Amino acid sequence: MNPRTPKSAPAMASPTRPDNYVLVVFGATGDLAKRKLLPGLFRLAAGGLLPKQYRIIGSAPRQFSLSDSDFKKHAKDAVEEFGGITPTPEAWQNFEAALSFASADPDDTAPLLAAVDLAEKEIGSKPRRLFHLAVPPAAFRSMVELLGASKLNVGSRIIIEKPFGTDLASAVALNKTVHSVFDESQVFRIDHFLGKESVDNILALRFANQLFEPVWNRDHISHVQIDVPETLSIEGRANFYDATGAFRDMVVTHLFQVLGVIAMEPPSKLTAEALRNEEVKVFDALVSINPKHVVRGQYEGYLQEDGVAPNSTTETMVAVEAKIDNWRWSGVPFYLRSGKSLGANRQVVTLGFRQPCLKMFAIDRESKGSGSGGEIVIDFGDPGSITSNFLAKEPGPVMRLGRASMVFEYQNSFNAANELEGYEHLILEAMLGDQSLFTRADGIERLWEVSAPLIENPPPVEPYARGTWGPDSINRLIAPHAWHLPET
Numbered sequence: 169m170n171p172r173t174p175k176s177a178p179a180m181a182s183p184t185r186p187d188n189y190v191l192v193v194f195g196a197t198g199d200l201a202k203r204k205l206l207p208g209l210f211r212l213a214a215g216g217l218l219p220k221q222y223r224i225i226g227s228a229p230r231q232f233s234l235s236d237s238d239f240k241k242h243a244k245d246a247v248e249e250f251g252g253i254t255p256t257p258e259a260w261q262n263f264e265a266a267l268s269f270a271s272a273d274p275d276d277t278a279p280l281l282a283a284v285d286l287a288e289k290e291i292g293s294k295p296r297r298l299f300h301l302a303v304p305p306a307a308f309r310s311m312v313e314l315l316g317a318s319k320l321n322v323g324s325r326i327i328i329e330k331p332f333g334t335d336l337a338s339a340v341a342l343n344k345t346v347h348s349v350f351d352e353s354q355v356f357r358i359d360h361f362l363g364k365e366s367v368d369n370i371l372a373l374r375f376a377n378q379l380f381e382p383v384w385n386r387d388h389i390s391h392v393q394i395d396v397p398e399t400l401s402i403e404g405r406a407n408f409y410d411a412t413g414a415f416r417d418m419v420v421t422h423l424f425q426v427l428g429v430i431a432m433e434p435p436s437k438l439t440a441e442a443l444r445n446e447e448v449k450v451f452d453a454l455v456s457i458n459p460k461h462v463v464r465g466q467y468e469g470y471l472q473e474d475g476v477a478p479n480s481t482t483e484t485m486v487a488v489e490a491k492i493d494n495w496r497w498s499g500v501p502f503y504l505r506s507g508k509s510l511g512a513n514r515q516v517v518t519l520g521f522r523q524p525c526l527k528m529f530a531i532d533r534e535s536k537g538s539g540s541g542g543e544i545v546i547d548f549g550d551p552g553s554i555t556s557n558f559l560a561k562e563p564g565p566v567m568r569l570g571r572a573s574m575v576f577e578y579q580n581s582f583n584a585a586n587e588l589e590g591y592e593h594l595i596l597e598a599m600l601g602d603q604s605l606f607t608r609a610d611g612i613e614r615l616w617e618v619s620a621p622l623i624e625n626p627p628p629v630e631p632y633a634r635g636t637w638g639p640d641s642i643n644r645l646i647a648p649h650a651w652h653l654p655e656t
């Protein structure tokens with residue numbers, strides 16, 4: 169995870185506050201709960217965005233069980249360490265009064281049932297229930313079945329973490345299990361990239377302005393890059409990562425979702441149904457990934473990491489050329505790259521524009537971006553920015569072109585105190601029952617379907633030095649274009 173700047177609680181009250189809730193976090197002693205969920209829930213509470221009455225029950229299998237007071241301490245430590253916020257005594261007291269802990273195992277659901285029952289009685293008049301499955305993917309199935317067997321599914325909502333399956337067959341099987349217990353309208357498959365302010369802002373940029381949409385197509389755009397390099401390595405996650413790799417960890421989930429937002433047609437209205445229909449249409453039009461147009465890299469020293477198989481061929485970085493076979497994007501390659509131990513921590517979409525058809529000016533063909541027709545660069549790492557790079561006349565007697573840019577920066581334009589982190593935003597949306605920013609069963613299955621040729625026939629991994637941008641072949645993959653990152 170990226171280090172985050174210290175934050176205050178979001179200042180703006182939500183236009184609609186969720187109904188009263190009992191929220192159960194499965195995996196409450198795990199990494200995700202510590203880094204994101206507990207700090208996020210506290211910030212939502214402190215910002216007045218949680219329901220008037222709520223209870224948060226931390227849950228885990230009995231061998232990780234905590235007492236209520238230990239869970240409260242665990243939550244406070246998590247908020248202080250990862251929320252970048254020191255709670256005021258009053259805010260903390262209010263929040264911790266809502267916390268309790270109950271173990272849950274398929275063969276023993278009694279503690280959880282008792283805790284939910286107590287929380288509901290304390291709130292009174294039938295609060296809603298939300299279950300957050302912040303557990304390893306291998307446990308999704310048994311947790312869903314546990315909820316079905318104990319009837320806790322009835323009328324409840326469920327947030328399911330990524331990765332949703334490891335291939336098409338497992339995603340189909342998991343959807344089948346989920347649908348045997350929950351209706352799709354109760355299911356919120358979370359991808360925290362979709363909760364990022366600056367990813368949502370792509371919808372605003374494209375569809376709230378007349379300026380961009382007319383050029384957002386194959387006639388004007390030569391290629392698109394979705395680039396999410398990370399400097400961190402696998403950081404003790406070998407167990408998960410060595411079985412997963414960069415493609416499953418980042419591309420099938422986060423990067424394809426961003427691609428959906430960049431590439432979708434304008435939805436007829438801003439509803440979950442209309443938005444998700446358009447997103448799934450993009451996935452339908454994706455061409456199956458050709459393994460010949462993929463680079464898989466492994467950072468030097470990966471095989472020596474604790475818990476990594478000595479002969480592992482898992483990729484720690486991947487670069488993929490994706491194609492969308494539809495009227496808008498035919499012939500426009502989308503280059504997706506992500507990986508660990510790379511040269512910088514960035515989250516960037518770059519739209520490269522075609523050169524003007526009349527070449528009046530001498531253009532430096534070596535220079536990328538604006539030198540070849542301009543680019544729009546959307547930095548969707550918090551707090552985010554949008555830059556339009558273009559060519560301008562340099563002052564002086566001769567007509568010489570220089571690179572120039574127009575920049576929108578979130579932090580200088582709006583009240584950053586209102587910003588919600590991806591998880592905070594999505595937990596709130598799930599409580600409100602709005603599925604717009606959550607992935608749908610058919611969309612997920614389609615992404616695994618187009619990924620099948622690569623999963624079945626991956627090219628060999630190539631080594632790269634830590635702190636670089638991957639093996640040299642990433643440049644051949646994108647030629648004749650060039651990676652926007654690193655910025656020169």
Ligand code: BG6
Nearest residue numbers: 169170330360398417418422590
């Ligand atoms: C997670 C991946 O889903 O996203 C991690 O499992 C990755 O490997 C993380 O580091 C990146 O998200 P963020 O928002 O922390 O940059």
